[in-house]
Amino acid sequence: MPLIILTGIPCSGKTTRCEELKNFFLEKNKEVIIVSEAEQIARSGFEKNLIYLDSNKEKHIRGLLKSEVLRYVTSTNLVILDGLNYIKGFRYELYCGTKSNKATQCTIHAEINRQESWKINDSRNETEKYTKEVYDALVLRYEEPDGNNRWDAPLFMIFPDQELDKDKIYSTLFDKEAPKPNKSTQNAPLSSTNFLYDLDQSTKKIVASIIKAKKQNLVGKVQIPEFENLYIDVSKVSIPDLSRLRRQYISYSKLNPPNSQEISSLFVQYLNTSLT
Template sequence: MPLIILCGYPSSGKTKRSEACKVYFEEKHCKRVTIISDNSIGVKRDQVYSDSKEEKDTRGSLKSGVQRAISKDDVVIVDSLNYIKGFRYELFCVAKSSQTPHCIIHCEVNAQKAKEWNALRPENEQYSNEIFDALVMRFETPDSRNRWDSPLFTILPDDDLPGQQIYDAVFLRKAPPPNMSTVSQPLSSTSFLHELDKITQDIVMALLNAQKTSFPGDEISLPKAADKIKLLRHVTASELRRWRQQFISYTKQHPVEDTGVIPNMFVQYLNNSLV
């Protein structure tokens, strides 16, 4: 059944909106709703988001929870920061491979108001100021022009939940057809594999060369990609080889019809890996 992905700043009201969605679907449309959240997987927020490895493991746990929960009977809601567009893309691929629609709910609030709400939380549930500011800075606003961020519902603090619109978006919209995620033709296509290999190799070589004249904090343009790599630190060739192989394996499992999107997908994957 449909996947609903919440995103927004820390303490921006995502859990409140998730619970409102759950009530709406269960009361109005008699749908069973499963919420996958930081709390449901036992995340200690301030601890996790201060350690890149723990944060990456947490995203893996959230994704695994979604994969287990998606079924013909449940509406699945992901209540977490989901602030990295590369991770939202991964969740989109999970929905697509399950042939079910999805949508994004962006809880939009200014950072100062979110910080005030954070201070009202119980002390053991608060984000420290340092972690809060870092997460706000790294938040990648959803863009409805990206298929993984569409349909997009942007909800302000005083807005009512657009329950019927969300229902229409995920129940009255056709699920992605099988050939978007399950057909094997691209994998048997020599040209597809060749393009995948060449594009990723060109980007890796360009990044390694750019590092020679760049400094931490620089943004690096890469071949055929609109997005840029934010160079947070020096990246080794072995790291890039490993990430490239992981991306290639993932893309073989979730092939795309338009190879022109691969450069941006790979750059987003690298930015995600660098967090």
């Protein structure tokens, strides 16, 4: 149910803290689910540096992360979002989502000296490091969390050489009541009949193409018609799975409407993520 949002500039130790928190909460007999920005980028087939130079691709990844997080905060587990999460508006959206689901939340800001951060980045493998252009852009764009903002609070700041107060984080998440939903955090009813029609037709078309591929006894990754970069492993999905996942995606999209042009790509990504 609770959510921990990790945030910080590149190479500030977010993933290290994520693993530290995971081990701590597992010892407390809590189920832990990690939603990783790096893993989501890899699954999407995008190159990391190109993501942050293309606002549409970056927005697409944020939409997938938000969808993945809110899919899990409705159950009785702990979700840790490991990523840059540098946009305060995105953190606010997550706050609204957890609040509407009556879940507690906290933010952990991994802080680090910029020169030290760049040295760590520069020592990484070529496939893992940020280019100087992208690194500088991300540092410039970074919107530091503020504990006075309700969507960033409670806020914990941690430097690489400091010990994380995990007991206090545990108390914050599990010993306090979640904030009550209000009009600002509840989703307004969806009224666009065009959107509902597009949502129904787009998902139905993709499901039909996958069923057709299965009937042709195709195996492995199959391209979704009309989308050059969208593939799904048809051997991993059954027809009942498709129907169930389509219903789930439609229900979620009615409450959290995506851009109409992204319905199909987000649905395919949702299928791949769910099947994985």
